Amino acid sequence: MFSECCLPCPISLADSSEIQKAVAALKSAQNPLIIVGKGAAYSRAEDNIRRLVEDYGLPFLPTPMGKGVVPDNHPLCVSAARSSALLNADVILLLGARLNWILHFGLPPRFRQGVKIIQVDICAEELGNNIKPVASLLGDVNAVTRQLLEQLQKSTWKYPANTEWWNNLRKKIKANEENSKELASGTAVPMNYYTVFRCVKEALPNDCIIVSEGANTMDIGRTVLQNLHPRHRLDAGTFGTMGVGLGFAIAAAMVVKDETPEKRVVCVEGDSAFGFSGMEVETICRYNLPIIIIVVNNNGIYNGFDEEAWTNMLQAGDPASIAPPVSLKPNARYEQVMMAFGGKGYFVRTPKELQQALNSSFLDKAMPSLINVMIDPQSDRKKQEFPWLTRSNL
């Protein structure tokens, strides 16, 4: 589709002494953890990382855009125990992930004091940021993972499956999953986030590309929606940039159009996030890209709300007179924006309506659609152990 414009990306490898240090640290771990970042996805390291995880029995945790390098439903994935895994690991192997705010800078109170970190990164300037690594592996993530495998194969070491670490992680995963399942099984209308994402999850083909932006929508969606393939998730990224979702979805749809036309692009948007560049549905319709946009619409309420103010606002003749500046117009019919340009629009309030809208959207392979999902404005994320932006206490 595109003519060659530059050389293939050159590959570099880590120094063998650092490889040895890294493997020694891994073997010494009581509570090892692999964190798989989007650098791993970019370097196409999926086969080698999967071997590393499986052959040596190591728990792994993907970052948002590292999801799918090893499938999210893999038995060694500990995403459902994220906070606990980060906090209690004693040796962490960072594969193309960076210690910025997304990973709480690698510092207490979210990480254990004295945790040993092995960094694998393509960029020398990233090594040693915030923490002092026990091994600095500068190079291509895929090539370096292969080096780690070769070094590990020299011994018979394997991390045991029945350790206290695994027991604790599994207990935590089970508790969290049951908690989520209970929230997801709710049938009350208006729906909560977890019910919505359960329905979406059930409808998604294994190979679809998920684009997402928003606050709760992106955060909760990321924990529920699974990626089974690498490079199949695009979201607001390290800087949380809003307004990128529809552009990403269009780009992804153009790429799959010729190469894998059976793949679908699903764009999961908060209502506020959709507002940033919602007019891009014109482009989607003009090029007839069969993108499915799901707007999880909590009626414009950002950051929780006050019951009484809400009731007043809905009853008042002039909602603008009391609407706080960061809230949006209640009862916005985003699906009609799509319909204005010839796409399909669905307005759904119940799990059943949502399931039907999803089914229709996936069946219609030649038409963009937008599903406007009304949820309970009071719906919120389940309680977290730490606030998102926990600062270091150092």
Added chain:
Amino acid sequence: MFSECCLPCPISLADSSEIQKAVAALKSAQNPLIIVGKGAAYSRAEDNIRRLVEDYGLPFLPTPMGKGVVPDNHPLCVSAARSSALLNADVILLLGARLNWILHFGLPPRFRQGVKIIQVDICAEELGNNIKPVASLLGDVNAVTRQLLEQLQKSTWKYPANTEWWNNLRKKIKANEENSKELASGTAVPMNYYTVFRCVKEALPNDCIIVSEGANTMDIGRTVLQNLHPRHRLDAGTFGTMGVGLGFAIAAAMVVKDETPEKRVVCVEGDSAFGFSGMEVETICRYNLPIIIIVVNNNGIYNGFDEEAWTNMLQAGDPASIAPPVSLKPNARYEQVMMAFGGKGYFVRTPKELQQALNSSFLDKAMPSLINVMIDPQSDRKKQEFPWLTRSNL
């Protein structure tokens, strides 16, 4: 509404020797012309400029945002003979207007070789740009116009009403107006630009605030829609910035809301221009601002089109396969974007439908509306003597 945050703008006056030079040059003119820029509007010079125009019988021409300082329907306004007035004037008084590309840099072939220019500007760095003025009047436009009036009052001079210059300008104005009238009187469907703007002009209250952006829509609309009050036009400005229209309309509506709630804000948008920030209708609806948006919709065709390609595009199964990148989705229903957020939407194809939609919109004083006006994709501006971006031949 707002508390005082800074001192009132200090006023400065021009040097009296430059005032004398300016008046001497004006009096010596065979073909005088006053150009009224947005600087005149900002300095609230309307009363003094009107006296200058009327007391001395001088033809004047407003720049886009200088429209309304003296009403567009004033008998001494020569907007309808713009090219001719610029080309043949021998002395030009620039009141807060700048010799940038909008005024063709003050140079041939759009201006007469050797034209004498009197500059009045608040910014010293603007004086002498591109041309060498016969008088440089640095100061507040209103205060300097008062100085000019005081100097003129010292003699009995007045520019005669029956000169060849006035005869030529009036002839040109009449010819241009008849040409426009003919275009405007067309009843063919789809409509052309001139028919649309005739209907809009007839419906507009005298005191409404006109916001506009687009290419042909802004350019033609500016020649037809009249401003009778200063500071009642907001458009894409000197740099032709797209995407500003809805933000300007919201700001204007917030200002008039408390002070002059009977005034209406009308936002005249090309379809491409609307696409830049069309999602702002959500804000308009949330605050229930009774803005009237008119989208002049030539079906997404930018910059003329090829008959055959157009026919093919409409007939083809996959328009995207032939649509040029700068065209938009045909038959876009922009009014539904407004309706999605609770505003009124109108889809109109005939002059009668347009008139009805305008009447309803103006009657409904508590509701935003969007009128999507389908016009002939072949409609274009009437032939101009010069292309818009004529370069200097110097």
Added chain:
Amino acid sequence: MFSECCLPCPISLADSSEIQKAVAALKSAQNPLIIVGKGAAYSRAEDNIRRLVEDYGLPFLPTPMGKGVVPDNHPLCVSAARSSALLNADVILLLGARLNWILHFGLPPRFRQGVKIIQVDICAEELGNNIKPVASLLGDVNAVTRQLLEQLQKSTWKYPANTEWWNNLRKKIKANEENSKELASGTAVPMNYYTVFRCVKEALPNDCIIVSEGANTMDIGRTVLQNLHPRHRLDAGTFGTMGVGLGFAIAAAMVVKDETPEKRVVCVEGDSAFGFSGMEVETICRYNLPIIIIVVNNNGIYNGFDEEAWTNMLQAGDPASIAPPVSLKPNARYEQVMMAFGGKGYFVRTPKELQQALNSSFLDKAMPSLINVMIDPQSDRKKQEFPWLTRSNL
């Protein structure tokens, strides 16, 4: 010498109502003060400001580069009572001077609480900075001063010569001058700053151009060396930029070369300041510019010093081992740098040697010279009432 490249600077005047406010404030003053800034020099306002000062009996104070607009030796000049004048004035007329750090932001504790300030400035953005003026006179300083004169001439008001304000100022001036005279009369060797500047002052022709940079050298030199003509002082300016002195001196010498070859350029440098671009003596010699550079050499001691450390440093075999990083090489023979390129060099330690070197330098009208004046490293500025960078207590 240079061909015309741009229009003459356009002149603007202040609004007459502000002129009236300004004059009313001046007339109401018990303790009036005029501050003459470099804007007054740039606008060539010397004749009008002198009339304002003399006709109305007003005390004035120049800023560093405003010196000479009215001669420093004028009986109404209160430079020798600067701190007292600033602190006790109740109405201040700022003529092209700005309320930045050089004027202590116009705020207590250096200014009286509630002082009424009349600002005259060519730049609208400067009006109202830090303080709220009682009158804002936007325009050319010379033209505005003429407006003030015209308004003042409408009444018979004149500020009396025998007020308590004048008595206090004169008392302060006398005390300060006696203090300086005593310091200046010292004959001890090594000399102090005041002795050096007395000799320089006595030798300077009335019309010479003084360039200066340094810390104590520039600050003390400014209080002692008099400017009797406008635009005859160039120094480190508002931002205290070091390294500009020799470049300024070369530029000044090139300008006077053809126009007024009898004028001399004298460049008074601290030893540290000279180090920034001392190699420019090569250019001075190459073009044979008869600049006189006076390096006031306190042996490299910056910011006072510790007697014992100094003694140790001079005795030690390896001065570098104890020299603080901001001090310079003791006993540097800067005059030899000039001699290296063919200019005249003088090394002086006593008042008499200094006088002889100055005499020779002024006599030799075709040769650059550098006088390296050794002074007491302990010499400092006389005690000031306020530190230079007094902050506002608001």
Added chain:
Amino acid sequence: MFSECCLPCPISLADSSEIQKAVAALKSAQNPLIIVGKGAAYSRAEDNIRRLVEDYGLPFLPTPMGKGVVPDNHPLCVSAARSSALLNADVILLLGARLNWILHFGLPPRFRQGVKIIQVDICAEELGNNIKPVASLLGDVNAVTRQLLEQLQKSTWKYPANTEWWNNLRKKIKANEENSKELASGTAVPMNYYTVFRCVKEALPNDCIIVSEGANTMDIGRTVLQNLHPRHRLDAGTFGTMGVGLGFAIAAAMVVKDETPEKRVVCVEGDSAFGFSGMEVETICRYNLPIIIIVVNNNGIYNGFDEEAWTNMLQAGDPASIAPPVSLKPNARYEQVMMAFGGKGYFVRTPKELQQALNSSFLDKAMPSLINVMIDPQSDRKKQEFPWLTRSNL
């Protein structure tokens, strides 16, 4: 001397398939060439590069700051046939050198059309600039050179010593050296560049650090003065930045002061280059750094000169009136600038005086010195095959 502030630089290696490609290309070469850049010096690759050169009999060429990684007097060094080596090589191994203007962008007419280039660089973005390499070796130069050695050791290949390529290079080297020797042996006074550099070369200890800036002085000096150790040359660098020499010399002298006090820093400056920051001799003297500054003084003539103009200038009463702006003051006594601050100064005109001054300077291990060497203003570089800034003809 300095406390640890960051991690040791991480080391990365090249991909083994690229190593194989690189070695295959090298083995296939008829006219191989190694270019050793300053990246090789920074990565401390001297031992491995020397083994590569010696074990495989490969001709090498250092870039200006790559000099000394392998000693300049090594029999396999082809610096004296630089143009010919670059032009005729068919396979080039770039070790930490970049294809910018210093290496003529790797393009004809300075390089052979179709030359195969193997790039070794620490920075991925450099690979493939201007040319398309046959192998891209991303990694630390030292580590990658070791990889190349390991791969080469797998076979018995060695580049033969008696090829036509070596014969041609040796012939060219001999011719160039004889040409230089003839120029260097001149005893005429004023001296030419080659005579000066012969004397300097003979006086330089093997381990001294050479700092250099200037035009002809830097260019010719680089070809004559030898570096036998890596990281012992600092010059104006890729961007030809003037004014850095004395600062570099001070920094180098501070580093060697404690670690290897027997090493001397020699700073070879053009007279124009010295003028940029000549006042830094004050710092040199203050810290008593035993730097030897050699100013190669062609009397201020930049870029050749016109015999007659020169004669006139020297005879004229006012040289400034005819001196071109880029020339300097003739007969400048730069050594006196050093003496002004207590250092030693030498003014030399003959080879003998130069030798004596060098001897004294090297003997005096506790004192800075400056040798001002007067040369023939007509002296120029010997004729080059290509102008320095030959552009590509592509």
